[in-house]
Amino acid sequence: MSGQAAIVVGAGPSGRALAHRLAHHGVPVTLIDSRIERRWTATYAAWTDEVPAWLDDSVIAARTASVAAHAVHRRHIPRGYSVFDTVGLQRRLHLDGVNVVEARARHVAPDRVITDEGTVHRAGTVFDCRGAAADGPSARAAPRQTAFGIVLGREEAAPVLDGAEAVLMDWRAPRHGSPWCPRGAAPSFLYAVPVGDDAILLEETCLIGRPALPVAELADRLTIRLAGHGITGDRARHRERVSFPVLISSPTPWRLEPLRFGAAGGFMNPTTGYGVATALRWADTAARAVADDEDASAVLWPWRAQQVWRLRLRGAAVLLGLDPVQTVRFFDAFLALPIESQRSYLSERADLRGTLTAMRRVFAALDQPTRTTLVRRTMTGRI
Template sequence: MVGAGPAGRSLTHRLIRHGVATTLVDPHPTRSWTPTYAAWTDELPGWVHPEAIAATTAAIAAHAHRPIRIDRSYTVFHTDGLQRSLAVDDATVITARAREVAEHHVVLDDGRVLGATHVIDCRGPTGRPRPRQTAFGVVVPTAAARTAIGDAEAVLMDWRAPQSEDSWDADGPAPSFLYAVPVADDRTLLEETCLVGDPAVTIAELAQRLSRRLAGTGIDSRHAGHTERVSFPMLGATLRPWRCRPLRHGAAGGLLNPTTGYGVAAMLTAADDVAAAIVAGSDAVSVMWPARARAVWRLRVAGLGVLLDLDPAQTVDFFDAFLSLPPPAQRAYLSDRADLAGTLTTMARVFGTLDASGRRTVLRSVSRVDHAIGRASRRRRSSAR
């Protein structure tokens, strides 16, 4: 296992539980994780330890053109607790950087060669620095956060523009939204988020937007004690992760949803699938990437292209339509990696609510992404020959 982030550590943890002798390689295997991770509660496998959970809400609020209540439980991880709960004490942990990663061996930076029946690459995304998701957040007492989010337990997306603007200008910079979740019994994260941009909104700009958004609430984000900065690519090294050899697991291996940035729950769930495949002597790639999962991935990549092409006003229209769908329709698109019929149905429902301009943007974006995927596939076949 190469990489000790959430993907590598969770897969190592589950392989050990399945009785598989595992070696974990990482230059900093005990480095503390710092991001705030979250997931829809129904995405989590049953083995997740209670110490990994910071808070769970029965529903979550949103706001695009109108306030929306999403009746679907939402869980915020306790980052330290999650890392501790994914115990790897029974693995062989090697503190080193991998210089070469192949299907049956790893070459370390000091020249050592490690042989293995299976090698899985769990390092983060490389080679595609854009597009990115960016965010800037502050952690404040929950009582203080009430002045910004009202009575909601948590806010998934508040697309209203910061106070100094009436609305997002169709010809202006990429929009951002407020994300607000409990991270402890008495602490709440308030985060200004650019869902995706190419280039993305800078952290500095998001910090300024958050300050403007919170103006008049009694919260001065410029003097907050704890801040969070987020910036990560929304795509891995390839548009066809099922063709990676060795298997890539995690954000770089297609388990990060490129339209939302969520991925930890998918990594936790898929860890058991990969472990079971290895124990059974099956091809883990085939288990992870059946035809329907590949098709859903392509649709999600197309969805990313749509989000990048929507202007700010269209973006709010799009999410007003999506967030107004019933939770089962949202779940089909957001959470199930292999629900092709559900994904297509949800996309069609959102498409049907858009105006003519929005529909033209969607069709143009999907066509361009399909062309790019096809071109990448042809290049790979040509190089193979």
């Protein structure tokens, strides 16, 4: 058992996973949040090979062996995809052995946390896992991902799936809507995945925008898109609204004090919005570092991870600078990459060589005007 105690602030998936793994490795840990057991309502998903081995099948609501994707061309991606059962995940990340403090953190420092009632909690290591709340007002100005979705039965959703187990992204304009054009509104894509045995989430998504498309507009686009497949959505079992920042305020999260972990700590890929699986994978690494009295920041942020993060920021800048037609062409090039290159860019936050290779391959596959835009945005790096 380590003699150095730890404090985790924030009980979302990242914070709860970290507290759970710290306790598992014998680290005295305190978890602070104003609503420790609040129910998670978002839909979380991951590539199946990203799910850490210490999680069992009780945390999975649905799993597919492959996904389809459509930009200019339809692609089949033979990589397993899993949707989490949020209730099962929350239950599996139990807090046995964790000192739970249900209070709002008013001040968070590298060695102490002060709650609203004035209580001071001290520890050798403090992790800030509050997500966007850690950035305060600056998070509201950050580029965001927005989405609107409904859950239908598998039979009703079948025309959208078109024989696929799941659709990661369909960038085609809705059949009864206006086609994407260079000077038109930002494009959005359809995301269609199983969330249960007979339940399919159909979601219209704005991947990244500043400003992002309003959720209400995405709801209208989804209605138009589904109408093109003869689907009214009148029998929707559930509706989901999504809006969250995909970039944190600091371009160098490894220098932040206290150390952040999770979405506000650079563990979300800003070009995809995926971050829960990354936090789950790295929670055990962080916990082991504390248990072994290592520098958690150095362990979580080796040089290669820092460089990959900088490349991902430039990738986000590129996406913000593409027009609608270029966006679709960009993703068509990306979806044509070999699986190992896709995996390096999407999932491996410390694979510098793989990330660079993926970026070079996408660049080589693009037309000259889109390449010019990429170069301009990459050189400026403006987010």
